[in-house]
Amino acid sequence: MLKINNLHASVEDKAILRGINLEVKAGEVHAIMGPNGSGKSTLASVIAGKDEYEMTEGEILLENENINELAPEERAHKGIFLSFQYPIEIPGVSVTNFIKTAINETRKANGLPDMPANEMLKMIREKSEMLEIDRKFLSRSLNEGFSGGEKKRNEIFQLAMLEPKLAILDETDSGLDIDALRIVANGVNKLRSKDNAVIVITHYQRLLDHIVPDFVHVLYEGRIVKSGGKELAHELEEKGYDWIKEEVNA
Amino acid sequence: MELKEKLIASFMAFENLVDIDLPVHDVRSEAIKEFESQGFPSKRDEAWKYTSLNSILKHDYSVFPKLENHIDYNDIKKYFIHDIDTYKIVFIDGKYSSHLSETTHDGIDVCLMSSALSKPKYRLIIENYFNKVATKDSLSSLNTAFSQEGAYIHIPKNKLVAKPIQIVHFSTGNEAALMLQPRNLIVVDENSHVQIIERHQSLTDNPVLTNSVTEVFANKRAIVDYYKIQNDNQNASLIDSTFVNQKRESVASVHTFSFGGKLTRNNLNFYQNGERIDSTMKGITIIGNKQHVDHNTLVHHIEPNCESHQDYKGIYGDSSTGVFNGKVLVNREAQKTNAFQANNNILLSDKASINTKPQLEIFADDVKCSHGCTIGQLDDSAMFYLRSRGIPEKEAKALLMFAFSNNVMSSVKIPEIKQRITKIIANKLGVNTGFDL
Numbered sequence: 001m002l003k004i005n006n007l008h009a010s011v012e013d014k015a016i017l018r019g020i021n022l023e024v025k026a027g028e029v030h031a032i033m034g035p036n037g038s039g040k041s042t043l044a045s046v047i048a049g050k051d052e053y054e055m056t057e058g059e060i061l062l063e064n065e066n067i068n069e070l071a072p073e074e075r076a077h078k079g080i081f082l083s084f085q086y087p088i089e090i091p092g093v094s095v096t097n098f099i100k101t102a103i104n105e106t107r108k109a110n111g112l113p114d115m116p117a118n119e120m121l122k123m124i125r126e127k128s129e130m131l132e133i134d135r136k137f138l139s140r141s142l143n144e145g146f147s148g149g150e151k152k153r154n155e156i157f158q159l160a161m162l163e164p165k166l167a168i169l170d171e172t173d174s175g176l177d178i179d180a181l182r183i184v185a186n187g188v189n190k191l192r193s194k195d196n197a198v199i200v201i202t203h204y205q206r207l208l209d210h211i212v213p214d215f216v217h218v219l220y221e222g223r224i225v226k227s228g229g230k231e232l233a234h235e236l237e238e239k240g241y242d243w244i245k246e247e248v249n250a
Numbered sequence: 251m252e253l254k255e256k257l258i259a260s261f262m263a264f265e266n267l268v269d270i271d272l273p274v275h276d277v278r279s280e281a282i283k284e285f286e287s288q289g290f291p292s293k294r295d296e297a298w299k300y301t302s303l304n305s306i307l308k309h310d311y312s313v314f315p316k317l318e319n320h321i322d323y324n325d326i327k328k329y330f331i332h333d334i335d336t337y338k339i340v341f342i343d344g345k346y347s348s349h350l351s352e353t354t355h356d357g358i359d360v361c362l363m364s365s366a367l368s369k370p371k372y373r374l375i376i377e378n379y380f381n382k383v384a385t386k387d388s389l390s391s392l393n394t395a396f397s398q399e400g401a402y403i404h405i406p407k408n409k410l411v412a413k414p415i416q417i418v419h420f421s422t423g424n425e426a427a428l429m430l431q432p433r434n435l436i437v438v439d440e441n442s443h444v445q446i447i448e449r450h451q452s453l454t455d456n457p458v459l460t461n462s463v464t465e466v467f468a469n470k471r472a473i474v475d476y477y478k479i480q481n482d483n484q485n486a487s488l489i490d491s492t493f494v495n496q497k498r499e500s501v502a503s504v505h506t507f508s509f510g511g512k513l514t515r516n517n518l519n520f521y522q523n524g525e526r527i528d529s530t531m532k533g534i535t536i537i538g539n540k541q542h543v544d545h546n547t548l549v550h551h552i553e554p555n556c557e558s559h560q561d562y563k564g565i566y567g568d569s570s571t572g573v574f575n576g577k578v579l580v581n582r583e584a585q586k587t588n589a590f591q592a593n594n595n596i597l598l599s600d601k602a603s604i605n606t607k608p609q610l611e612i613f614a615d616d617v618k619c620s621h622g623c624t625i626g627q628l629d630d631s632a633m634f635y636l637r638s639r640g641i642p643e644k645e646a647k648a649l650l651m652f653a654f655s656n657n658v659m660s661s662v663k664i665p666e667i668k669q670r671i672t673k674i675i676a677n678k679l680g681v682n683t684g685f686d687l
Contacts, residue, residue, distance in 0.1 A: 048638045052630070076640035088635040092653030098639075101649065106640035141653075158639065 001026045001063060001197045002047070002166055008057035009046045016042045016053070018222035024166070027194040031208055031233060032201045034219035035241040040201045041085055043219065044170040047199075048082040049075045062166070076102075077109035079165030079196075083155040083172050090142040095154060096124065098142050099161050106162065127160040131187045148175030156187045163191070168199045173207035185210030205237035218244055253307050253429075254289050258282065260313045261395060267314070268398055274367050277381050281394035288388035300573040300605045301544040306487045306513055309457045311429035313396075319343055319422045321453070323350060329451045330416060331666050336447070337415040339401040343422055344430045346399060350418075359404040360415055363433055366402035375404055379437050383465050383495040383521065390491050390517075393463040397433035400462075407440040407469075414445040414664060421486070423454025434464040436474070443473040445664060452486040464492040468500035470524070475503050477667055481510040481674055484539070491517040498524025498553075505662060506533040507671050508543045509678055520549040520558065522584075527556040532658045534671070536651070536678055538567035538598075548577045551584040551614075560591040563655045566602035577609040578619060585614050591621040596628060596654060648681040 007020040016039045024030050034040050046053050047060060049072035060067050062078055070078070090098070104114045115123075128138060131153055143151050152172055159167055169188070173181055188198065188211050200211055208216075208230065216232040217224045220241070225248050226232065236244075251259070261282045268275065290307060291298040319342050330338070337360045340350035346362055353361045359372075366372040367380075381397075384390045401417045421428050438444050452458045468474045480488060488511055494502050508514050520529045535543045549558040564572045574593045595604045608621040628650050636646035652675065662668045676682065 045634075048634075050634050050638075052634075071643065072634060072637035073640050073642045073646075076638055082638050084635065084638075088629070088632045090632055090635070090650070090653055092656035093649060098636075098649075101645070102636075102639040102641055105642060105645060109640065109642075162639070 003061040003064075004047075004058070005061070006058040007043075007046065007055065007060065009042060009053045009055050011042070011053050015056070016222055017046065020058070020222070020224060022217065022224060024197045024199060026197055028215065029192070029198045029200065029211060029213045031213035031216045032199060032219055033203065033216060033233065033236055035245075036203075038219045039222045040219050041170055044082055044168045044199075044201055047075075047168060048072055048080060073105070074109070076162075076164075077106050081159055081162055081164035081167045083152075083159055083167065083169045085171040085174065087143045087151045087155055089144045089146075091144045093142045095138045095140060095142055095157075099124070099158060102158070103161060123161060127157055130160065130190065131157050132183050133157055149177060149180040152176055153180060153184060156184050160187055160191060165196050166199070167191070167196070168201065170201045171203065172200070173202055173204065181207065182210060205233040208233045220244060220248055253311065257313060257392065258286055263314070264396060269368060272368060274376060274380060274397075278395050278397065281386075281391040284386050284391035285388050285395055288391065291388055297546060297575070300571075301513070301515055301542065303513070306457070306459055309427040309459070311427045311457070311459060312425040313429050319345075319424055321347070321350070321420060321422065326350075326420060326451070326453070329418060329420075329449060331414070331447055331664070331670060334414070334664075334666050336413050339415065339417050341399065341419045341432065343420070343424060343428060344399060344432070358406065358409055358411060359402065361402050363400040363402045363435060364398055366435065367398070372402070375437060379465065379467055380435060381465070383467070383493040384463055384491065385493070385519070387491075389461055389489055390463050393431045393433055393461050393491070396431040397463070400433040401436070402434070403436040403444065403446070405438045405442040405444050407442055409442045411442070411444045414447055417446065417448045419450045419460065421452045421454075421456075421458045423452070423456040425456065427457040428459075430458065430460045430462075432460065432462045434462070436464065436466045438466075438468050438472040438474050440470045440472065445475045445477075447477045447479065447664075447667065449479045450482055450486070450488055452483050455483060455485050458482075458486040460486070460488045462488065462490045464490070466492065466494040466502065468494065468496045468502045470497045471499045472497070473501045475663055476505070477662070477664070478504065478506045478516075479671070479674075480506065480508040480514055483510060484512055486511050487513040489515045489517075492519070494518075494520045494529070496520065496522050496524065496527045496529060499526045500524070501528040503530035503532070503661065505658065506545070507674070508533065508535040509537065509674055511541065511543075513542045515544045516546065518545070518547045522550060522552050522556045522558075525553050525555045527553075529556070529558040530661065531558075531560045531562075532661060533562040534655045534658050534675075535562070535564040535566075535572060536675060537565075537570040537572070539570060540568070541570045542572070544573035544575075546573070546575045548579065549589065551578070551580040551587045551589060553581075553583060554585045554587070556584065557588040558590070560593075561657055562593045563658055564593070564595040564604060565598065565651055565654070566595065566604055567598040569599070569601040571602065572604040574604070574606040574623070575609065576607070576621070577611070578621070580612040580614050580617055580619065582613040585616045587614060587617040587619065589617070589619040593623040594654070595623070595625045596651070597625060598628070644679070645681050648676065648679040651675070651679065
């Protein structure tokens with residue numbers, strides 16, 4: 001599904017990612033953990049195509065196709081979805097209109113006609129029920145005045161509507177209380193299949209209790225310095241990151 | 251010959267065309283003297299500091315329209331709001347076009363200024379209202395001097411006019427360059443409600459200069475909604491001076507949508523002559539190339555307990571330039587005034603510019619007045635957010651611009667206008683919008 005080879009990226013000449021190698025296969029869940037400032041969010045943004053970051057070396061392959069030069073929307077059309085750590089407030093655009101536009105633009109790019117209105121409504125109803133989202137919420141301006149939890153739930157709602165091949169969840173657990181966390185995790189789990197993959201970026205292990213990863217990677221100073229199974233997340237939760245830093249610096 | 255001299259010389263020829271025995275002609279004669287002494291405004295005038303008329307005054311304009319030119323309705327249908335039933339007062343090269351118009355005298359008068367000025371049955375209204383709220387600035391005076399044709403609308407009391415009224419001016423390009431001076435008078439009596447849509451449309455690339463003056467009288471508890479659609483072509487310029495005189499408890503709004511034309515100047519003046527008046531002035535400006543749009547507004551709070559709301563959004567691309575000069579004047583007696591003003595702008599290119607100047611003169615001490623102006627670019631992080639969801643760059647920009655303008659659109663009461671404006675904006679931005687906001 002996704003293969004990243006020797007990825008280097010910098011912002012304003014400051015190197016943030018310094019040689020990332022990662023392979024995510026269909027059906028897998030990968031967790032990327034690491035201390036603050038290790039480059040986790042940058043990695044997510046670079047995969048999604050944010051042009052503020054300059055890729056200085058390496059390649060990103062999606063289903064064996066190099067996507068280095070693709071615009072964010074083209075990556076989205078190929079099935080990459082990034083759930084934002086800080087979703088942007090866009091006054092004047094309702095959640096429903098936004099998601100309709102996003103779905104139909106993606107369909108258009110893939111040579112499909114617009115989704116029929118009744119099908120769209122049905123899907124909106126199903127997915128909002130799954131995520132326990134109040135219908136009134138859908139006519140509100142996108143993220144405007146939403147609480148932290150509402151914003152995150154709205155991200156997962158969009159994820160559910162767009163049904164991407166590769167979902168990247170950037171700190172989706174931050175700002176969520178335990179109930180919201182369970183709802184969000186539930187939503188993600190229902191979308192998992194053998195054909196798609198999830199990358200969960202998180203600081204803490206608690207989300208990983210609900211979305212159980214197949215692999216856990218530790219990002220530190222722009223490199224993946226340790227990989228393991230889900231037990232690595234527990235170890236990090238217990239011992240923190242200092243021992244990793246010591247290992248790396250040794 | 252300079253345009254000023256040409257106009258003054260033409261006034262004598264104009265006198266051969268109109269009935270100079272009518273009382274209104276004294277008003278015209280005074281006005282031409284006023285124009286002669288003032289001349290066209292220049293950048294030395296404070297109110298014209300950022301708008302130069304030089305480039306549009308250099309043409310050799312024909313100042314008198316010739317015979318009526320015929321246009322086929324199907325060729326110009328798209329310039330009308332045609333999906334609803336409306337009254338229409340239509341002019342071609344300044345001449346009334348009866349075959350394109352739909353006027354009425356059935357309980358209300360929706361007809362021509364030329365007949366209102368000449369027929370005895372309108373004399374009282376003309377005496378009481380004509381040129382009573384328009385100022386004596388040079389361009390309004392020039393219009394007054396040549397005032398003869400335009401829309402005359404009188405709604406007697408307690409009438410809810412169900413059909414909006416469209417005032418549309420076409421220029422055909424039959425003249426190499428044409429100057430038009432339409433003059434509208436709209437009197438809405440107690441408790442009545444009327445909706446008006448105004449548009450100026452040139453059908454060729456020949457230069458057109460329209461110097462339009464509209465006087466609106468909203469009497470006690472009247473409701474007047476006025477929509478101006480400005481989407482003319484690259485060589486057409488418009489100076490629109492609209493004066494709204496409001497009596498107690500009246501509600502008046504003017505929405506100005508400026509998307510086209512070479513140079514557009516909107517002088518919009520509201521005078522609140524009574525208590526509990528509500529005035530709304532809103533606008534969306536989206537221009538590019540070397541276009542120029544200047545909004546010059548005034549709301550004069552004369553009496554207590556009134557409100558005014560101004561909200562102008564501007565999006566400027568390429569080398570376009572914009573001006574917003576919004577004046578709020580609150581008299582000492584006008585206590586408990588609520589006056590709000592906002593002007594938000596987005597510059598899409600390094601060469602585009604906007605000069606925005608709020609001017610608040612407040613002499614009362616118990617008022618709520620606020621103003622705010624912003625100038626910015628489209629938000630990069632919002633763009634990335636939309637694009638990461640599969641919305642292409644152009645559509646994402648359009649979506650953000652629609653969202654930015656949404657506050658102004660939300661108070662448009664005629665859905666067909668909202669749809670039309672949305673369509674014009676979408677065309678302008680080159681997107682096929684699946685979204686409606």
